[in-house]
Amino acid sequence: MGHADDELAIRSLAAAYTDAVNRRDGEGMAAVYAPDGILEAPSAGSPVQGIEKLAKRFKRLVEEEREFLMQLTHSGVVEIDGDRATARWWFSEIKRPTGKGFEYILGTYQDEVVRLKSGWRFARRTVAAPFRWKLPSDGISTQDLPQFLALTGLPST
Incomplete structure (x- = not known):
């Protein structure tokens, strides 16, 4: 596997995590980690x-x-050193903790990535979300979401 292939595989790993988050798939979120990942x-x-x-x-x-x-993952940088790599991803997130109001978050993932027989996996992900805002609840309705958001587990129209 060449350097470009490795970088693409690591970018796909980050995308797979975000996809699992948005599909509300806890098993899928964990599947991108090494067996002893942190x-x-x-x-x-x-x-x-x-x-x-x-x-x-x-x-x-x-x-x-x-x-x-x-969750949306934005720009990222990947640095590969043999069978190990580091990566940094910027993300934004809109969430609604159970029983609370909506929040908007901006943050980063700092990753240590390792190549295993099964492919690249996260050995360690450190998340920081220093920018957080509570969103006004007026006018926000999950009942009006487009059909594609049915993947999130929310009722769709």
């Missing part, structure tokens, strides 16, 4: 390590803790 979100407490614990955490997030979650 998610570190300092604002959310202790790091979570291991694919089983990650899957459990992500399933709880999308099934119980978020009524709505839509």
